[in-house]
């Protein structure tokens with residue numbers, strides 16, 4: 001069996017690159033390294049803790065494309 005097109009809530013573990021809002025570090029993190037951070041009207045968010053300054057950054061699910 002194989003998935004042709006992944007559905008919502010799939011377990012795909014892609015990475016996102018983002019800049020920490022506090023210290024400015026450029027971070028690449030897998031979705032599994034964060035925690036589900038809630039839902040807003042434009043989608044799901046994941047809470048990613050900056051490894052440098054420990055500040056939580058909220059990253060939109062669509063950012064995980066890498």
Ligand SMILES: [Zn+2]
Pocket residue numbers: 020021022023024025050051052053054055
């Ligand atoms: Zn930081």
